[in-house]
Amino acid sequence: MKVAELEALLSAHEHDAWSPEFLAAHDDHDRFPAEAVAVLDEAGFGRNYVLDRDSSFPGMTALIRAVARRDLTVAIAHGKTFLGSAPVWVAGTAAQVSAHADRVRAGEVVCWGLTERDHGADLLAGEFAAARLDDGWRLDGEKWLINNATRGGTACVLARTDPQGGARGFSVFLVDRSRLPEDAWQPLPKVLTHGIRGADISGFAAQGAVVGDDARVGEAGDGITVVLKALQLTRIACSGLSLGAADHALRIARDFATGRKLYGRLLADVPHVRQILGRAAATALTAEAVAVVATRSVHALPGELSVVSAIAKAFVPTQVQRLLGSVAELLGVRGFLTSAPGTGFAKLERDHRICGIFDGSTAVNRAALLAQMPRLGRLLRAERLDADGLRTTARLDAGLPAFDRDRLVLTSPTGCSLVQSLPAVASWAPDVLTEVDGLAETAAAFVPAIGGLPSEAFDLAARYERAYAIACCLHLWSENHQDSLLWTDGLWLRACLAVLLGRDDEEAFDAMAAVLLDWKTPAFSILGEAA
Ligand SMILES: Cc1cc2nc3c(=O)[nH]c(=O)nc-3n(C[C@H](O)[C@H](O)[C@H](O)COP(=O)(O)OP(=O)(O)OC[C@H]3O[C@@H](n4cnc5c(N)ncnc54)[C@H](O)[C@@H]3O)c2cc1C
Structure with missing residues (x-):
């Protein structure tokens, strides 16, 4: 199934099973959204959860995102079948895989x-x-x-x-x-x-x-x-949930800013509001850049997934939760009310909280990353990387190799090619290079311990995630091009780097706000219509 087909299907039901009001009423009564789930089942959505040599992991994650941007509860309820099936895809016998795939295609929960x-x-x-x-x-x-x-x-x-x-x-x-x-x-x-x-x-x-x-x-x-191997897949797939939540939140923020008048002018024209909107939009794109590279890594850098999945599961929900916080502040009471003129945001914000908890919390994923940190530090210093895998991962028009479960391993022999490529790909950015030098030194000197890690260790993991996100942005930028406002004059890259490096780039955020306010496609994305 393609995202456009799914969008058409869900649009056809936006006045019945997929109506936000109908779904909110289920939520109010702690009732399962059975009708919305039935729409997916009748369309055979389950077949997207079968991971075989013909599957596209980025494609599946994009579909999860498309469901999530309409209703996160449904996406989590339905998508669980993928999480529950992942052990079979990574370790089942041929007979188990075949029988289970048939059942999942037929809608098994x-x-x-x-x-x-x-x-x-x-x-x-x-x-x-x-x-x-x-x-x-x-x-x-x-x-x-x-x-x-x-x-x-x-x-x-x-x-x-x-x-x-x-x-x-x-x-x-x-x-x-x-x-x-x-x-x-x-x-x-x-x-x-x-x-x-x-x-x-x-x-x-x-x-x-x-x-x-x-x-x-x-x-x-x-x-x-x-x-642990199954979690390498599920933790990356979960990024689709957070990206869908980000699309939903940005849509609410855009509609609010373009519809609300205060002091004789639209909120969309207030400079401070535009900064909030632009920063939120850029924050969403940092999460997307990581998710795009991580989902493609399932095919192109499978040996590195123990590192990549931990980074993606810690970074993506954290960024999106941050975005939700800033949108909540912007919406004021409309983000708080659960009846009119509420915007549905309160439910979205509540729903997304679980994304940073289940399938390994942010802390659990950071602890997993820290277990490999000394090696990651040494490999970063040595600037060793899988150049072919890296290029295939970042070039969006490059064909992806089939998913090969035999290449999943518990610790990455090549470390993290994205981060290790930073000294080369960011040679023009002195502040990135300074950060990478410091990171390599601290990471190489880090001594892992089971449980009871000092809290600075978690800051180190967060720094490493940020370095990964910077590398994702730089590679996606240098390997691709699209004709859209986001890509013009490097806008999305500049705004994302501002978020990741803590720069107050007012001009970039204002330009991002302009793109957001005029945004018409279902996903707010650097991928354009493909997302
Ligand atoms: C809505 C929902 C759906 C769920 N669905 C499923 C499901 O389908 N299948 C399933 O198996 N489970 C599921 N869970 C359980 C979920 O995955 C657990 O909540 C999770 O395993 C964490 O357990 P805990 O919250 O009891 O925290 P604990 O494991 O008790 O952790 C307590 C605190 O310590 C932190 N912590 C834990 N380990 C470390 C570490 N190594 N380093 C630093 N800090 C650490 C945690 O982040 C947390 O803040 C679900 C939970 C919820 C709420």
Whole structure:
């Protein structure tokens, strides 16, 4: 499916299932947006979640973004099937992949059971257990705060297979609920939430649930590895959710600024408002630049995804949350009210909060990045990189190689080519070079530790993310060109660098505001119609 087809489909339903008022009413009552989800299901949207050699990861993420810019709750509720399926795509046998792909194409709802009530992000503490039987496994335990746990017909679940636990003590199972007696697999009650209130956030309890050995995904004991590889994909795909939220927020801000008159003039003409709008627009584009490069890296730099996914999952939701904060301030009461003249912004802001929490919080992703930091620092000093992979990643008209799951690894042998290319690509920018020098030195000297990292370490991770974002912008700029106002005289690059380097470039932000105020396509994007 192409984004334009999806846009046409959702536009056709914007007075019924996809009407913002209808979706807001579901949200008000903590009710699942079943009608909107049915529109996607009837169009066979599930087939986009199948990741095979013909798939385009950027294409799938763009579709998630297109759903999210209309309603983030629906995007998260529906998109969970991709997250729950990712372990199968990275580690399933040919038979598992084929059978699961058929089910997902047919609209199967899949949930992803990692978290437990008492253990949060600490996966190695998980107690949900799988005990080996002669010809299968017996599952017992609870997973809690699981999206689609009640509606999902299939659950992908991480279970402890060695009572001693440890890195080799867990395995992943793909459980078909329809094959189990009802009392062996019970959904838990819906949990009320601050945002995405209509989503099916619940959990499940297994009690003597017997599954065959063919339910195991990956080798016994490989569960943590399978999960970490799957997260490399899901954390990048989640950027589509945040980009959709950014499109939605910018649309609300544009409509407000062009419709609201104060002191005899439009808000859109007030210089301070234009600075806020321009900076917000540029902030969205920094997130987009990272997401574009990260999604293309799934094909072109797969060996670096352990680094890239952690950066994308920490950086993109953080930037978009920042953008939402500035738009909230601009909207004043219209960002706060949930009835007229509210703009729907309050729901959007609540909904997006979860993007920085689930699938690894910002802190968890920064901790993952820090684990590789000394090596990243050394490789940055050495300026070593995968030049071919980098070029393919950044050149938007370059054909992407097929996704190859065998190239996913837990630590990146080539570090992060984007950041390591900065000394060369930013040779004309002394402030970037100074920052890169300092970053290389601090990163190389950093000593990782499990848990209890000092808080300066998280600043270092944030600095590294920023360096990555700068590199994404510079490469996208130098490898591509489009005929649009954003690309004229390097406007988007200048404004993004101002955001990333903390420059107060009033002229660039004012020009960005002008583009935003005149923006007519569904996505606010450097990609033009393709986004
Ligand atoms: C709406 C919703 C949907 C969800 N959907 C799913 C789902 O489908 N499947 C699923 O498995 N889970 C799901 N979750 C659970 C979610 O992924 C967890 O909330 C997450 O794992 C974090 O757990 P926690 O909030 O209990 O925080 P904890 O893990 O208890 O962490 C507490 C705090 O410590 C920080 N922290 C944790 N580790 C580190 C570290 N190494 N370094 C520094 N700081 C750290 C965290 O960022 C957090 O601020 C969902 C949660 C919600 C609210």
